[in-house]
Amino acid sequence: MRVEIWSDIACPWCYIGKARFEKGLAAFAHRDEVEVVHRSFELDPGRAKGDVGLVVDMLAEKFGRSREEALAMEEHVASNARSEGLGYRTEGRDHGSTFDIHRVLHLAKAHGGQDALLDFAYRANFAEERSVYDQETLVGLAVEAGLVEAEVRRVLADPDAYADDVRADQREAAELGANGVPFFVLDRRYGVSGGQPAELFTQALEQAWQGRVITPVAAPDAAVCDTDGSCEIPGAGAQSSQAGAHS
Amino acid sequence: MRVEIWSDIACPWCYIGKARFEKGLAAFAHRDEVEVVHRSFELDPGRAKGDVGLVVDMLAEKFGRSREEALAMEEHVASNARSEGLGYRTEGRDHGSTFDIHRVLHLAKAHGGQDALLDFAYRANFAEERSVYDQETLVGLAVEAGLVEAEVRRVLADPDAYADDVRADQREAAELGANGVPFFVLDRRYGVSGGQPAELFTQALEQAWQGRVITPVAAPDAAVCDTDGSCEIPGAGAQSSQAGAHS
Numbered sequence: 001m002r003v004e005i006w007s008d009i010a011c012p013w014c015y016i017g018k019a020r021f022e023k024g025l026a027a028f029a030h031r032d033e034v035e036v037v038h039r040s041f042e043l044d045p046g047r048a049k050g051d052v053g054l055v056v057d058m059l060a061e062k063f064g065r066s067r068e069e070a071l072a073m074e075e076h077v078a079s080n081a082r083s084e085g086l087g088y089r090t091e092g093r094d095h096g097s098t099f100d101i102h103r104v105l106h107l108a109k110a111h112g113g114q115d116a117l118l119d120f121a122y123r124a125n126f127a128e129e130r131s132v133y134d135q136e137t138l139v140g141l142a143v144e145a146g147l148v149e150a151e152v153r154r155v156l157a158d159p160d161a162y163a164d165d166v167r168a169d170q171r172e173a174a175e176l177g178a179n180g181v182p183f184f185v186l187d188r189r190y191g192v193s194g195g196q197p198a199e200l201f202t203q204a205l206e207q208a209w210q211g212r213v214i215t216p217v218a219a220p221d222a223a224v225c226d227t228d229g230s231c232e233i234p235g236a237g238a239q240s241s242q243a244g245a246h247s
Numbered sequence: 248m249r250v251e252i253w254s255d256i257a258c259p260w261c262y263i264g265k266a267r268f269e270k271g272l273a274a275f276a277h278r279d280e281v282e283v284v285h286r287s288f289e290l291d292p293g294r295a296k297g298d299v300g301l302v303v304d305m306l307a308e309k310f311g312r313s314r315e316e317a318l319a320m321e322e323h324v325a326s327n328a329r330s331e332g333l334g335y336r337t338e339g340r341d342h343g344s345t346f347d348i349h350r351v352l353h354l355a356k357a358h359g360g361q362d363a364l365l366d367f368a369y370r371a372n373f374a375e376e377r378s379v380y381d382q383e384t385l386v387g388l389a390v391e392a393g394l395v396e397a398e399v400r401r402v403l404a405d406p407d408a409y410a411d412d413v414r415a416d417q418r419e420a421a422e423l424g425a426n427g428v429p430f431f432v433l434d435r436r437y438g439v440s441g442g443q444p445a446e447l448f449t450q451a452l453e454q455a456w457q458g459r460v461i462t463p464v465a466a467p468d469a470a471v472c473d474t475d476g477s478c479e480i481p482g483a484g485a486q487s488s489q490a491g492a493h494s
Contacts, residue, residue: 001435002249002435010472013471016470017470033415033418043473044476059476063477171280176461177461179471179474180469180472180474181471188249188434189435189436189461190461190464191462192464192466193469193471194470194471195470195471196469200466214432214435214437215436216437216438216439216440217437217439217447219439219441219447222440222441222443223260223264223327223441223442223443224426224428224441224442225255225259225261226290226426227292227427229305229306229309231259231260231320231324
Protein backbone atom coordinates (compact mmCIF):
# COMPACT_ATOMS: atom_id res chain seq x y z
CA MET A 1 0.00 0.00 0.00
CA ARG A 2 1.19 3.51 -0.71
CA VAL A 3 0.48 6.65 1.25
CA GLU A 4 1.17 9.99 -0.39
CA ILE A 5 1.41 12.99 1.91
CA TRP A 6 1.09 16.48 0.48
CA SER A 7 2.65 19.00 2.84
CA ASP A 8 4.62 22.20 3.16
CA ILE A 9 7.50 22.80 5.49
CA ALA A 10 5.84 26.06 6.54
CA CYS A 11 2.67 24.27 7.68
CA PRO A 12 2.52 23.55 11.41
CA TRP A 13 -0.31 21.03 11.02
CA CYS A 14 1.87 19.14 8.52
CA TYR A 15 4.61 18.97 11.14
CA ILE A 16 2.18 17.74 13.78
CA GLY A 17 0.26 15.58 11.29
CA LYS A 18 3.40 13.75 10.20
CA ALA A 19 4.11 12.73 13.80
CA ARG A 20 0.49 11.68 14.35
CA PHE A 21 0.42 9.73 11.09
CA GLU A 22 3.61 7.91 12.06
CA LYS A 23 2.06 6.95 15.40
CA GLY A 24 -1.03 5.74 13.58
CA LEU A 25 1.12 3.81 11.12
CA ALA A 26 3.10 2.17 13.95
CA ALA A 27 -0.17 0.76 15.29
CA PHE A 28 -1.21 -0.63 11.89
CA ALA A 29 -0.71 -4.37 11.50
CA HIS A 30 0.55 -4.15 7.89
CA ARG A 31 2.88 -1.19 8.53
CA ASP A 32 5.79 -3.03 6.87
CA GLU A 33 3.88 -3.09 3.61
CA VAL A 34 3.23 0.65 3.55
CA GLU A 35 5.34 2.91 1.36
CA VAL A 36 5.24 6.62 2.22
CA VAL A 37 5.88 9.29 -0.42
CA HIS A 38 6.01 13.01 0.32
CA ARG A 39 4.59 15.44 -2.21
CA SER A 40 4.98 19.17 -2.61
CA PHE A 41 2.39 21.77 -1.73
CA GLU A 42 3.36 25.43 -1.37
CA LEU A 43 1.12 27.24 1.10
CA ASP A 44 2.30 30.59 -0.23
CA PRO A 45 3.13 29.94 -3.89
CA GLY A 46 3.15 33.61 -4.82
CA ARG A 47 5.90 34.55 -2.38
CA ALA A 48 9.13 35.63 -4.04
CA LYS A 49 12.39 33.91 -3.19
CA GLY A 50 14.20 36.05 -0.64
CA ASP A 51 10.99 37.63 0.69
CA VAL A 52 11.42 36.31 4.20
CA GLY A 53 9.82 37.68 7.38
CA LEU A 54 8.68 36.57 10.80
CA VAL A 55 5.70 34.22 10.98
CA VAL A 56 3.96 36.22 13.70
CA ASP A 57 4.28 39.44 11.65
CA MET A 58 2.87 37.66 8.60
CA LEU A 59 -0.06 36.30 10.63
CA ALA A 60 -0.80 39.66 12.24
CA GLU A 61 -0.74 41.48 8.90
CA LYS A 62 -2.68 38.82 6.98
CA PHE A 63 -5.53 38.57 9.47
CA GLY A 64 -5.51 42.12 10.77
CA ARG A 65 -4.64 41.05 14.30
CA SER A 66 -2.33 42.42 16.90
CA ARG A 67 1.05 40.83 17.41
CA GLU A 68 -0.27 39.38 20.69
CA GLU A 69 -3.24 37.78 18.96
CA ALA A 70 -0.97 36.33 16.29
CA LEU A 71 1.24 34.91 19.02
CA ALA A 72 -1.81 33.37 20.68
CA MET A 73 -2.71 31.66 17.36
CA GLU A 74 0.80 30.27 17.21
CA GLU A 75 0.68 29.26 20.87
CA HIS A 76 -2.42 27.17 20.27
CA VAL A 77 -0.68 25.23 17.50
CA ALA A 78 2.42 24.96 19.67
CA SER A 79 0.44 23.30 22.47
CA ASN A 80 -0.79 20.69 19.99
CA ALA A 81 2.78 20.09 18.85
CA ARG A 82 4.09 19.76 22.37
CA SER A 83 1.39 17.26 23.27
CA GLU A 84 2.91 15.08 20.52
CA GLY A 85 6.36 15.50 22.00
CA LEU A 86 7.42 17.94 19.30
CA GLY A 87 9.37 21.10 19.97
CA TYR A 88 7.71 24.34 18.86
CA ARG A 89 8.96 27.90 19.29
CA THR A 90 6.39 30.58 18.65
CA GLU A 91 8.77 33.49 18.15
CA GLY A 92 11.61 34.07 15.77
CA ARG A 93 10.38 31.63 13.13
CA ASP A 94 10.69 32.78 9.53
CA HIS A 95 8.14 32.62 6.76
CA GLY A 96 9.18 32.60 3.10
CA SER A 97 9.04 30.78 -0.22
CA THR A 98 9.33 27.02 0.21
CA PHE A 99 9.85 26.30 -3.48
CA ASP A 100 13.60 25.60 -3.16
CA ILE A 101 13.00 23.35 -0.17
CA HIS A 102 10.51 21.33 -2.21
CA ARG A 103 13.03 21.06 -5.05
CA VAL A 104 15.65 19.66 -2.68
CA LEU A 105 13.04 17.28 -1.20
CA HIS A 106 12.54 15.94 -4.74
CA LEU A 107 16.30 15.47 -5.09
CA ALA A 108 16.16 13.56 -1.79
CA LYS A 109 13.28 11.48 -3.11
CA ALA A 110 15.36 10.46 -6.14
CA HIS A 111 18.34 9.47 -3.99
CA GLY A 112 16.68 8.24 -0.80
CA GLY A 113 16.48 10.36 2.32
CA GLN A 114 13.33 12.36 1.56
CA ASP A 115 11.61 11.44 4.82
CA ALA A 116 14.71 12.28 6.87
CA LEU A 117 15.18 15.65 5.17
CA LEU A 118 11.55 16.53 5.83
CA ASP A 119 11.96 15.61 9.50
CA PHE A 120 15.14 17.68 9.80
CA ALA A 121 13.59 20.67 8.02
CA TYR A 122 10.51 20.55 10.28
CA ARG A 123 12.72 20.31 13.34
CA ALA A 124 14.84 23.27 12.19
CA ASN A 125 11.81 25.36 11.29
CA PHE A 126 9.57 24.69 14.27
CA ALA A 127 11.76 23.52 17.11
CA GLU A 128 15.10 25.21 16.59
CA GLU A 129 14.37 28.58 14.97
CA ARG A 130 16.92 27.82 12.30
CA SER A 131 15.74 29.45 9.08
CA VAL A 132 15.13 26.84 6.40
CA TYR A 133 14.92 29.80 4.00
CA ASP A 134 18.65 30.30 4.46
CA GLN A 135 20.51 28.40 1.76
CA GLU A 136 23.40 27.28 3.96
CA THR A 137 21.01 25.95 6.57
CA LEU A 138 19.12 24.03 3.89
CA VAL A 139 22.35 22.58 2.47
CA GLY A 140 23.38 21.49 5.96
CA LEU A 141 20.05 19.75 6.58
CA ALA A 142 20.24 17.98 3.22
CA VAL A 143 23.76 16.73 3.92
CA GLU A 144 22.56 15.56 7.35
CA ALA A 145 19.87 13.59 5.51
CA GLY A 146 22.52 11.82 3.46
CA LEU A 147 22.59 13.88 0.26
CA VAL A 148 25.82 14.80 -1.51
CA GLU A 149 26.59 18.46 -0.85
CA ALA A 150 27.68 19.20 -4.43
CA GLU A 151 24.43 17.73 -5.73
CA VAL A 152 22.36 19.87 -3.38
CA ARG A 153 24.26 23.01 -4.39
CA ARG A 154 23.85 22.13 -8.08
CA VAL A 155 20.07 21.83 -7.62
CA LEU A 156 19.84 25.08 -5.67
CA ALA A 157 21.89 26.91 -8.31
CA ASP A 158 19.65 25.71 -11.14
CA PRO A 159 16.11 27.07 -10.63
CA ASP A 160 14.73 24.56 -13.14
CA ALA A 161 16.05 21.50 -11.28
CA TYR A 162 13.04 19.51 -10.01
CA ALA A 163 10.84 22.58 -10.54
CA ASP A 164 8.49 20.60 -12.78
CA ASP A 165 8.24 17.89 -10.14
CA VAL A 166 7.14 20.43 -7.55
CA ARG A 167 4.56 21.88 -9.94
CA ALA A 168 3.33 18.43 -10.96
CA ASP A 169 2.73 17.53 -7.30
CA GLN A 170 0.80 20.76 -6.79
CA ARG A 171 -1.28 20.28 -9.93
CA GLU A 172 -2.08 16.76 -8.81
CA ALA A 173 -3.17 17.96 -5.37
CA ALA A 174 -5.61 20.35 -7.06
CA GLU A 175 -6.89 17.59 -9.35
CA LEU A 176 -7.48 15.37 -6.33
CA GLY A 177 -9.42 18.12 -4.62
CA ALA A 178 -6.93 19.17 -1.93
CA ASN A 179 -7.25 22.81 -0.89
CA GLY A 180 -5.01 22.60 2.14
CA VAL A 181 -2.37 20.49 3.80
CA PRO A 182 -1.50 18.07 5.20
CA PHE A 183 -3.40 15.87 2.77
CA PHE A 184 -2.95 12.12 3.01
CA VAL A 185 -3.95 9.86 0.11
CA LEU A 186 -4.04 6.11 0.68
CA ASP A 187 -3.60 4.00 -2.46
CA ARG A 188 -5.12 6.82 -4.49
CA ARG A 189 -8.45 5.80 -3.07
CA TYR A 190 -8.99 7.31 0.38
CA GLY A 191 -8.13 10.81 1.52
CA VAL A 192 -7.47 12.16 5.00
CA SER A 193 -7.33 15.90 5.38
CA GLY A 194 -5.52 17.49 8.28
CA GLY A 195 -3.33 16.58 11.20
CA GLN A 196 -5.81 14.09 12.61
CA PRO A 197 -5.37 11.99 15.75
CA ALA A 198 -3.13 8.94 15.37
CA GLU A 199 -6.10 6.60 15.89
CA LEU A 200 -7.87 8.05 12.87
CA PHE A 201 -4.83 7.34 10.69
CA THR A 202 -4.77 3.75 11.92
CA GLN A 203 -8.47 3.41 11.07
CA ALA A 204 -7.96 4.96 7.65
CA LEU A 205 -5.06 2.58 6.94
CA GLU A 206 -7.26 -0.36 7.95
CA GLN A 207 -10.10 0.92 5.76
CA ALA A 208 -7.76 1.34 2.79
CA TRP A 209 -6.24 -2.09 3.38
CA GLN A 210 -9.69 -3.69 3.31
CA GLY A 211 -10.58 -1.63 0.25
CA ARG A 212 -7.69 -2.87 -1.86
CA VAL A 213 -9.91 -4.23 -4.60
CA ILE A 214 -8.73 -3.94 -8.17
CA THR A 215 -11.50 -3.56 -10.74
CA PRO A 216 -10.59 -5.58 -13.82
CA VAL A 217 -10.80 -3.63 -17.04
CA ALA A 218 -12.90 -5.65 -19.47
CA ALA A 219 -10.50 -7.26 -21.91
CA PRO A 220 -10.74 -10.17 -24.31
CA ASP A 221 -8.21 -12.93 -24.85
CA ALA A 222 -5.91 -12.44 -21.90
CA ALA A 223 -2.40 -13.16 -23.12
CA VAL A 224 -0.72 -14.00 -19.84
CA CYS A 225 1.88 -16.37 -18.50
CA ASP A 226 0.86 -18.27 -15.38
CA THR A 227 2.96 -19.66 -12.60
CA ASP A 228 2.07 -23.14 -13.89
CA GLY A 229 4.43 -22.34 -16.74
CA SER A 230 1.82 -21.91 -19.42
CA CYS A 231 1.50 -18.81 -21.54
CA GLU A 232 -2.09 -18.64 -22.69
CA ILE A 233 -2.00 -18.06 -26.40
CA PRO A 234 -5.33 -16.79 -27.70
CA GLY A 235 -6.26 -18.47 -30.95
CA ALA A 236 -3.18 -20.61 -31.05
CA GLY A 237 -3.34 -24.12 -32.40
CA ALA A 238 -0.65 -25.47 -30.14
CA GLN A 239 -2.10 -24.41 -26.81
CA SER A 240 -1.20 -26.26 -23.71
CA SER A 241 -4.02 -28.04 -21.93
CA GLN A 242 -3.74 -25.57 -19.05
CA ALA A 243 -4.02 -22.68 -21.43
CA GLY A 244 -6.96 -24.31 -23.14
CA ALA A 245 -8.85 -24.58 -19.88
CA HIS A 246 -8.73 -20.80 -19.51
CA SER A 247 -9.76 -19.89 -23.05
CA MET B 248 -1.33 8.70 -12.02
CA ARG B 249 0.75 5.65 -11.36
CA VAL B 250 0.84 2.40 -13.30
CA GLU B 251 2.44 -0.63 -11.69
CA ILE B 252 3.40 -3.48 -13.98
CA TRP B 253 4.07 -6.91 -12.53
CA SER B 254 6.15 -8.94 -14.94
CA ASP B 255 8.90 -11.50 -15.32
CA ILE B 256 11.78 -11.33 -17.73
CA ALA B 257 11.01 -14.93 -18.74
CA CYS B 258 7.45 -14.05 -19.78
CA PRO B 259 7.01 -13.42 -23.50
CA TRP B 260 3.62 -11.73 -23.03
CA CYS B 261 5.28 -9.32 -20.60
CA TYR B 262 7.81 -8.44 -23.29
CA ILE B 263 5.07 -7.92 -25.86
CA GLY B 264 2.71 -6.32 -23.35
CA LYS B 265 5.28 -3.71 -22.32
CA ALA B 266 5.61 -2.58 -25.94
CA ARG B 267 1.83 -2.51 -26.40
CA PHE B 268 1.33 -0.64 -23.12
CA GLU B 269 3.90 1.96 -24.19
CA LYS B 270 2.07 2.46 -27.50
CA GLY B 271 -1.18 2.82 -25.60
CA LEU B 272 0.43 5.26 -23.18
CA ALA B 273 1.83 7.34 -26.05
CA ALA B 274 -1.73 7.83 -27.30
CA PHE B 275 -3.01 8.93 -23.87
CA ALA B 276 -3.51 12.68 -23.48
CA HIS B 277 -2.12 12.82 -19.92
CA ARG B 278 0.88 10.57 -20.62
CA ASP B 279 3.24 13.12 -19.05
CA GLU B 280 1.46 12.68 -15.73
CA VAL B 281 1.84 8.91 -15.66
CA GLU B 282 4.54 7.29 -13.56
CA VAL B 283 5.40 3.68 -14.40
CA VAL B 284 6.79 1.30 -11.79
CA HIS B 285 7.89 -2.26 -12.53
CA ARG B 286 7.24 -4.96 -9.97
CA SER B 287 8.62 -8.45 -9.58
CA PHE B 288 6.78 -11.66 -10.37
CA GLU B 289 8.66 -14.92 -10.77
CA LEU B 290 6.92 -17.28 -13.16
CA ASP B 291 8.98 -20.18 -11.88
CA PRO B 292 9.70 -19.29 -8.23
CA GLY B 293 10.72 -22.82 -7.30
CA ARG B 294 13.54 -23.03 -9.81
CA ALA B 295 17.00 -23.22 -8.28
CA LYS B 296 19.65 -20.71 -9.22
CA GLY B 297 21.89 -22.32 -11.80
CA ASP B 298 19.18 -24.71 -13.05
CA VAL B 299 19.17 -23.33 -16.57
CA GLY B 300 17.89 -25.08 -19.68
CA LEU B 301 16.41 -24.35 -23.07
CA VAL B 302 12.90 -22.87 -23.17
CA VAL B 303 11.67 -25.29 -25.83
CA ASP B 304 12.88 -28.29 -23.82
CA MET B 305 11.14 -26.91 -20.71
CA LEU B 306 7.91 -26.41 -22.66
CA ALA B 307 8.04 -29.84 -24.25
CA GLU B 308 8.66 -31.56 -20.93
CA LYS B 309 6.16 -29.51 -18.95
CA PHE B 310 3.26 -30.03 -21.37
CA GLY B 311 4.21 -33.47 -22.66
CA ARG B 312 4.66 -32.24 -26.20
CA SER B 313 7.19 -32.96 -28.87
CA ARG B 314 9.98 -30.52 -29.48
CA GLU B 315 8.23 -29.51 -32.73
CA GLU B 316 4.99 -28.73 -30.91
CA ALA B 317 6.88 -26.69 -28.29
CA LEU B 318 8.56 -24.76 -31.08
CA ALA B 319 5.16 -24.09 -32.66
CA MET B 320 3.94 -22.64 -29.34
CA GLU B 321 6.96 -20.37 -29.26
CA GLU B 322 6.49 -19.48 -32.92
CA HIS B 323 2.96 -18.27 -32.24
CA VAL B 324 4.19 -15.91 -29.51
CA ALA B 325 7.05 -14.84 -31.76
CA SER B 326 4.64 -13.79 -34.52
CA ASN B 327 2.83 -11.59 -32.00
CA ALA B 328 6.13 -10.04 -30.95
CA ARG B 329 7.23 -9.41 -34.52
CA SER B 330 3.94 -7.72 -35.34
CA GLU B 331 4.89 -5.20 -32.62
CA GLY B 332 8.30 -4.70 -34.19
CA LEU B 333 10.04 -6.76 -31.53
CA GLY B 334 12.73 -9.30 -32.27
CA TYR B 335 12.03 -12.86 -31.09
CA ARG B 336 14.14 -15.95 -31.54
CA THR B 337 12.40 -19.22 -30.86
CA GLU B 338 15.47 -21.39 -30.44
CA GLY B 339 18.44 -21.21 -28.14
CA ARG B 340 16.68 -19.19 -25.45
CA ASP B 341 17.38 -20.17 -21.87
CA HIS B 342 14.96 -20.66 -19.01
CA GLY B 343 16.05 -20.34 -15.38
CA SER B 344 15.53 -18.58 -12.06
CA THR B 345 14.81 -14.90 -12.51
CA PHE B 346 15.23 -14.03 -8.83
CA ASP B 347 18.64 -12.36 -9.27
CA ILE B 348 17.36 -10.38 -12.24
CA HIS B 349 14.49 -9.07 -10.12
CA ARG B 350 16.92 -8.12 -7.35
CA VAL B 351 19.01 -6.09 -9.79
CA LEU B 352 15.82 -4.50 -11.19
CA HIS B 353 15.09 -3.31 -7.64
CA LEU B 354 18.60 -1.87 -7.40
CA ALA B 355 17.88 -0.09 -10.68
CA LYS B 356 14.58 1.17 -9.28
CA ALA B 357 16.39 2.73 -6.33
CA HIS B 358 18.94 4.46 -8.56
CA GLY B 359 16.92 5.19 -11.70
CA GLY B 360 17.22 3.07 -14.82
CA GLN B 361 14.73 0.32 -13.97
CA ASP B 362 12.75 0.72 -17.17
CA ALA B 363 15.90 0.72 -19.31
CA LEU B 364 17.28 -2.40 -17.62
CA LEU B 365 14.01 -4.21 -18.17
CA ASP B 366 14.07 -3.25 -21.87
CA PHE B 367 17.66 -4.41 -22.23
CA ALA B 368 17.00 -7.67 -20.41
CA TYR B 369 13.94 -8.40 -22.59
CA ARG B 370 15.95 -7.62 -25.70
CA ALA B 371 18.79 -9.89 -24.63
CA ASN B 372 16.46 -12.72 -23.63
CA PHE B 373 14.05 -12.67 -26.55
CA ALA B 374 15.77 -10.97 -29.48
CA GLU B 375 19.43 -11.73 -29.03
CA GLU B 376 19.68 -15.16 -27.41
CA ARG B 377 22.00 -13.75 -24.78
CA SER B 378 21.39 -15.61 -21.56
CA VAL B 379 20.17 -13.24 -18.86
CA TYR B 380 20.84 -16.12 -16.45
CA ASP B 381 24.57 -15.63 -17.03
CA GLN B 382 25.92 -13.28 -14.38
CA GLU B 383 28.35 -11.44 -16.65
CA THR B 384 25.60 -10.81 -19.20
CA LEU B 385 23.35 -9.44 -16.46
CA VAL B 386 26.11 -7.17 -15.13
CA GLY B 387 26.72 -5.87 -18.66
CA LEU B 388 23.03 -5.08 -19.17
CA ALA B 389 22.83 -3.29 -15.82
CA VAL B 390 25.86 -1.16 -16.62
CA GLU B 391 24.32 -0.38 -20.02
CA ALA B 392 21.24 0.82 -18.10
CA GLY B 393 23.38 3.24 -16.11
CA LEU B 394 24.09 1.30 -12.93
CA VAL B 395 27.48 1.28 -11.25
CA GLU B 396 29.20 -2.05 -11.93
CA ALA B 397 30.55 -2.46 -8.39
CA GLU B 398 27.05 -1.88 -6.98
CA VAL B 399 25.57 -4.51 -9.28
CA ARG B 400 28.25 -7.04 -8.33
CA ARG B 401 27.74 -6.27 -4.65
CA VAL B 402 24.00 -6.98 -4.98
CA LEU B 403 24.59 -10.20 -6.94
CA ALA B 404 27.14 -11.39 -4.38
CA ASP B 405 24.73 -10.81 -1.48
CA PRO B 406 21.68 -13.08 -1.86
CA ASP B 407 19.74 -10.99 0.68
CA ALA B 408 20.13 -7.71 -1.20
CA TYR B 409 16.67 -6.59 -2.38
CA ALA B 410 15.39 -10.13 -1.80
CA ASP B 411 12.66 -8.82 0.51
CA ASP B 412 11.62 -6.29 -2.13
CA VAL B 413 11.16 -9.06 -4.68
CA ARG B 414 9.14 -11.12 -2.22
CA ALA B 415 7.05 -8.12 -1.17
CA ASP B 416 6.13 -7.45 -4.81
CA GLN B 417 5.11 -11.06 -5.28
CA ARG B 418 3.07 -11.14 -2.10
CA GLU B 419 1.32 -7.96 -3.18
CA ALA B 420 0.51 -9.44 -6.58
CA ALA B 421 -1.16 -12.37 -4.85
CA GLU B 422 -3.08 -10.04 -2.51
CA LEU B 423 -4.31 -8.07 -5.51
CA GLY B 424 -5.50 -11.26 -7.16
CA ALA B 425 -2.91 -11.60 -9.92
CA ASN B 426 -2.29 -15.21 -10.97
CA GLY B 427 -0.27 -14.43 -14.05
CA VAL B 428 1.66 -11.71 -15.77
CA PRO B 429 1.85 -9.15 -17.19
CA PHE B 430 -0.51 -7.53 -14.71
CA PHE B 431 -1.06 -3.78 -14.96
CA VAL B 432 -2.55 -1.86 -12.04
CA LEU B 433 -3.64 1.73 -12.60
CA ASP B 434 -3.70 3.90 -9.47
CA ARG B 435 -4.36 0.78 -7.39
CA ARG B 436 -7.87 0.87 -8.74
CA TYR B 437 -8.09 -0.74 -12.17
CA GLY B 438 -6.36 -3.88 -13.34
CA VAL B 439 -5.47 -5.03 -16.83
CA SER B 440 -4.36 -8.61 -17.23
CA GLY B 441 -2.27 -9.67 -20.17
CA GLY B 442 -0.46 -8.25 -23.15
CA GLN B 443 -3.54 -6.49 -24.47
CA PRO B 444 -3.77 -4.38 -27.63
CA ALA B 445 -2.41 -0.85 -27.31
CA GLU B 446 -5.91 0.63 -27.75
CA LEU B 447 -7.14 -1.21 -24.68
CA PHE B 448 -4.35 0.27 -22.59
CA THR B 449 -5.27 3.76 -23.81
CA GLN B 450 -8.91 3.12 -22.86
CA ALA B 451 -7.92 1.77 -19.45
CA LEU B 452 -5.74 4.85 -18.83
CA GLU B 453 -8.67 7.09 -19.76
CA GLN B 454 -11.00 5.13 -17.50
CA ALA B 455 -8.55 5.35 -14.59
CA TRP B 456 -8.03 9.07 -15.22
CA GLN B 457 -11.77 9.70 -15.04
CA GLY B 458 -11.99 7.49 -11.96
CA ARG B 459 -9.47 9.45 -9.93
CA VAL B 460 -11.89 10.17 -7.12
CA ILE B 461 -10.57 10.22 -3.58
CA THR B 462 -13.07 9.13 -0.95
CA PRO B 463 -12.64 11.32 2.12
CA VAL B 464 -12.25 9.40 5.34
CA ALA B 465 -14.73 10.79 7.84
CA ALA B 466 -12.78 12.99 10.23
CA PRO B 467 -13.70 15.72 12.67
CA ASP B 468 -11.95 19.05 13.16
CA ALA B 469 -9.72 19.20 10.13
CA ALA B 470 -6.49 20.81 11.26
CA VAL B 471 -5.18 22.06 7.95
CA CYS B 472 -3.35 25.04 6.56
CA ASP B 473 -4.91 26.61 3.47
CA THR B 474 -3.34 28.51 0.64
CA ASP B 475 -5.08 31.61 1.97
CA GLY B 476 -2.51 31.48 4.74
CA SER B 477 -4.81 30.34 7.51
CA CYS B 478 -4.22 27.28 9.62
CA GLU B 479 -7.59 26.10 10.87
CA ILE B 480 -7.25 25.58 14.57
CA PRO B 481 -10.07 23.47 15.99
CA GLY B 482 -11.28 24.87 19.25
CA ALA B 483 -8.89 27.79 19.27
CA GLY B 484 -9.98 31.07 20.72
CA ALA B 485 -7.82 33.16 18.45
CA GLN B 486 -8.94 31.74 15.14
CA SER B 487 -8.67 33.80 12.04
CA SER B 488 -11.93 34.70 10.35
CA GLN B 489 -11.04 32.44 7.44
CA ALA B 490 -10.42 29.56 9.76
CA GLY B 491 -13.65 30.26 11.60
CA ALA B 492 -15.67 30.03 8.39
CA HIS B 493 -14.51 26.45 7.95
CA SER B 494 -15.10 25.29 11.48
